Amino acid sequence: MKARNLTILKEHGINVPAFITIKDEEDLNLDFSNSNFFAVRSSYSSEDKGRNSYAGQFETFLNVPRKDVKIAIAKVRESYDNSIEYERAKNIKHNETPQKQDIIVQEMIEADYSGVIFTANPMGILNEVVITIGEGIGNNIVEDKVETTTYYYNKDEKLFYLKENQLNIDLSNKILCELIEISQKIKSIFDKEMDIEFAIKNNKIYILQARPITTINYKKIIILDNSNIVESYPGVSLPATQDFVHNVYRDIFRSCIFRITKNKKLVNNMSNVFENMVTTYNGSIYYQIDNWYEVLNLLPFSKKIIKIWQNMVGVENKLVNKPTIKISKFLKGKILISFLYYLIITPHSMKKLNIYFNKMYPYYQKQIEETNNVEELVKLLQKLENTITGVWDITLINDMYAFIFTYLSGGKDNEKISNIKNIESMKPVNAINELIMLAKTKGIESEIYNTKQEEYIELYGDRCLGELKLETKTYRSNPELLLEYVNSNIEKVFDERKKTNSTIKIINPFVKAAKSGISNREVSRLNRSRLYGLARMILLKIGDILVKNEHIDNKEDIFYLFLREINVKSNYQELIYNRKKEYSEYEDIYHPNRLVFSNKVIKSLSRNIYSNQFKEIDNLKGTSTSIGKVIGQAVVIDKVDKNINTTGKIIITKSTDPGWVFLIEKCLGIIAEQGSILSHTAIISRELKKPAIVNVKDATKILKTGDLIELDAFNGKIKILERGSKVGRI
Helix, strand or coil: CHHHHHHHHHCCCCCCCEEEEECCCCCCCCCCCCCCEEEEEEEEEECCCCCCCCCCCCEEEEEEHHHHHHHHHHHHHHHHHHHHHHHHHHHHHHHHCCCCEEEEEEEEECCCCCEECCCCEECEEEEEEEEEEEECCCHHCCCCCCCCCEEEECCCEEEEEEECCCCHHHHHHHHHHCCCCCHHHHHHHCCCCCCEEEEEEECCCEEEEEEEEECCCCCCCCECCCCCHHCCCCCCCCCHHHHHHHHHHHHHHHHHHHHHHHHHHHHHCCCCHHHHCCCEEEEEEEEEEEHHHHHHCCCCCCHHHHHHHHHHCCCCCCCCCCCCCCCHHHHHHHHHHHHHHHHHHHHHHHHHHHHHHHHHHHHHHHHHHHCCCCHHHHHHHHHHHHHHHCCCCHHHHHHHHHHHHHCCCCCCCCCHHHCCCCCHHHHHHHHHHHHCCCCCCCCCCHHHHHHHHHHHHHHHCCCCCCCCCCCCCCCCCCCCCHHHHHHHHHHCCCCCCCCCCCCCCCCCCCHHHHHHHCCCCHHHHHHHHHHHHHHHHHHHHHHHHHCCCCCCCCHHHHHHCCCCCCCCCCCCHHHHHHHHHHHHHHHHHCCCCCCEECCCCCCCCCEECCCCCCCCEEEEEEEECCCEEEEEEEEEECCCCCCCCCEEEEECCCCCCCHHHHCCCCEEEEEECCCCCCCCCHHHHCCCCEEECCCCCCCHHHHHCCCEEEECCCCCEEEEEECCCCCCCC
């Protein structure tokens, strides 16, 4: 197997040291090389096969002098003979042919560095390459004679990470990228994930051997992707948020599929799919996107709908798993009729949902106020979850309504779907600006200001940065933050905003429908933030009770508990102490946008970005979502903070959430690494007449705070005009 693989590699132009294969009765001839030293390796035919993998069980000798090669060959044969009885038993059991007992004699490379590349992490992360490297020849690494460095490379993001913070071998980006390029070529040659041994001499890479990775289970592929959902749950989310989100997604999707199919058996069969619509990994919330595809595959014209969905939520990797859920032609026809019916009535259903929400919301406010024990508050939270899932599933159909009609309206022309009359997401901005002006003219101590502030908190107190993370401090839970925001902006002059109401008569029915879907989507998003606000209020009240009972130290500690852990009898101090330590570590590591696992999600070791040495480029490209052209100073935002000054600057970020409206309102324009034409970044920037470009690869790594840049959203291009003196992140 090894000898055959090396021959194949040479035939494909891979740099393999010269070698010969010694057959059972073949005389040794070293005339193929002038080297004085050789590597003598086993090449047992079943050595690297999946079922009978003997990798590492047979002898290998390195740095063998020319005169001792025959002796080394004999010792390798001896290692074969020691296992022959075991092999015979296997041959009889499986009726296999006798094994070929070849031996490889290969020109020895006196390596500066040696190592191993796994084209997929053998632990089961399929889109992660692992490179382990140390100084000298390979046996130094195998026998732990030298310190090694392990690099991890995310194939989707084209980014290197390190295990922990140790860097014993600091390879150049050029060599690392060459190793990745060679490894992917080898994978392509064999059409398998490969275990590759290499050596580096004078910055030249030699491939010593390559064999399939035999530890990966391909029965089930699990894909985690944070496209779109990162807008709602940026960075790390605490356990209470994780549980609440998991429960809501599970139940809403179950309810939606039952609404469309009216088929209990199908819904029950899909329980595992609904249970894993979202997954948490290293504290970050992801779509388990393979399960989303299972759901979308039930819909009529699913292949087209999946493509539309991917484009609208900004999924970059378009790979779709084959569906595992099969349904009859009769049920497909029934779903077609049902889906079309619900699309037709969606605008009306969304209006009914808004009316229902406005009636339901004060009921829960009152219940929270009147409930004063942990058990009843936990029940109230469960009741709130059930209330949401019982009616909120229509918003999933409205999303598809907005996506489909945006596509049919010619979604690339973003101006067609801007200027939406009375769009809900603009109301908090207008209201807070009125509040600031009122504070400026009447004073913060005035009765009219206090009345208006209470009104603002009642309507929009949950809209803020990170609003769907229950642990976030909002204007409702912490009113002093609103006063602080008003005070910090009271001396600033606000431009008079252009009215966003469209004066152009909409003739195209697809555009009209798209705008209706987007408008209703924004209404439900604001209402969703208020629903999450109710959950936050319940948990904070439970926190207050547990503080009084001395079960936790601070009421905000409640968010470090999973919902299923909350009860009145437990003491949580030690658990919370350990959770805080764990989640602090999550905050310090990089969270990939996409992870692909074989069979199951595994707990990952900590990863930190290894290299920030990206190619300096003058022109960046992306997808324009709001037209315009501006020149201004960049401000790179890694972690959101309401006090960041974006006035007159161009925001550079990975993604935004609905609460960013207050930052976007003041900026010149926005550049985001993620997003789509219906992402929050896109919708808000269009309504605020701010030029915006999304899907700009590595924008937050290439651009720096203080850079003078030109953002041309007519053509989707960004140009670096001048590197700034202020280098850093905010």
